Amino acid sequence: MTHVSVCMATYNGSAYLREQLDSILAELRPDDEVVIVDDASPDDTVSVIESYDDPRIRLFRNEQNRGYVRSFERAMNLATGEVLLLSDQDDVWIPGRRDALVAAASATGVAASNLLLLGSEEPLRSPLSGRPWLLRSADSARPMRNELRILAGDIPYFGCAMAIHRGSLGLVLPFPEGLTESHDLWIATVANAARRMTHLEQATLYRRVHEENASSSRPRGLRAALGSRLLLLRLWRLARRRARQIHR
Numbered sequence: 001m002t003h004v005s006v007c008m009a010t011y012n013g014s015a016y017l018r019e020q021l022d023s024i025l026a027e028l029r030p031d032d033e034v035v036i037v038d039d040a041s042p043d044d045t046v047s048v049i050e051s052y053d054d055p056r057i058r059l060f061r062n063e064q065n066r067g068y069v070r071s072f073e074r075a076m077n078l079a080t081g082e083v084l085l086l087s088d089q090d091d092v093w094i095p096g097r098r099d100a101l102v103a104a105a106s107a108t109g110v111a112a113s114n115l116l117l118l119g120s121e122e123p124l125r126s127p128l129s130g131r132p133w134l135l136r137s138a139d140s141a142r143p144m145r146n147e148l149r150i151l152a153g154d155i156p157y158f159g160c161a162m163a164i165h166r167g168s169l170g171l172v173l174p175f176p177e178g179l180t181e182s183h184d185l186w187i188a189t190v191a192n193a194a195r196r197m198t199h200l201e202q203a204t205l206y207r208r209v210h211e212e213n214a215s216s217s218r219p220r221g222l223r224a225a226l227g228s229r230l231l232l233l234r235l236w237r238l239a240r241r242r243a244r245q246i247h248r
Contacts, residue, residue, distance in 0.1 A: 007079055025054060070175075091115075111163045114204070118209075140199045
């Protein structure tokens with residue numbers, strides 16, 4: 001049976017972490033693991049994690065704050081599973097998530113699912129059209145269209161709804177130098193460039209939106225938005241280069 005690693009980065013997450021961990025552990029099998037890298041939290045996040053008497057939880061602590069991107073990268077490097085499921089510290093898993101993402105990631109290498117808002121159980125809305133923001137399975141085989149939607153900011157790729165098969169870790173890792181945000185868009189970009197992306201229409205988690213989210217739901221200012229687009233163009237070039245190297 002497939003051995004799964006859940007990779008999580010925590011920082012000041014004590015308010016919602018227990019509900020998230022409970023939903024994760026209820027899904028996992030006895031030989032799965034939760035690899036948590038705490039990014040030098042000053043609150044009692046670590047105490048919450050240590051209160052669990054569960055051998056599936058492996059906790060690592062950064063000596064100093066490195067940011068969530070590098071903390072996720074460290075967790076992924078420490079994982080031992082055949083399939084890695086990325087997870088935020090403040091969402092809630094929907095039953096069936098583990099097996100659905102394992103199957104999807106095993107098919108091509110990388111999978112991204114839909115998600116729903118915690119409380120309303122409604123999908124997010126597109127920041128451009130206002131319509132329900134959903135991935136479609138038919139678009140899995142349209143990498144150029146997906147990349148253009150990434151550049152336009154109109155495709156719902158979220159790291160908390162992604163899974164990566166170990167056979168594709170060499171494509172995703174290491175994260176590009178200087179990447180301090182949008183690791184999920186890097187994963188989506190390089191997976192599309194290598195034609196290893198699967199869109200899973202099933203919603204696999206409830207996303208909690210609150211003031212402390214690492215990725216804000218509020219629109220960015222013009223300078224920040226332009227900077228983000230330049231970053232995505234750089235990631236696209238790097239992804240195409242890495243995909244070519246992997247295919248050699």
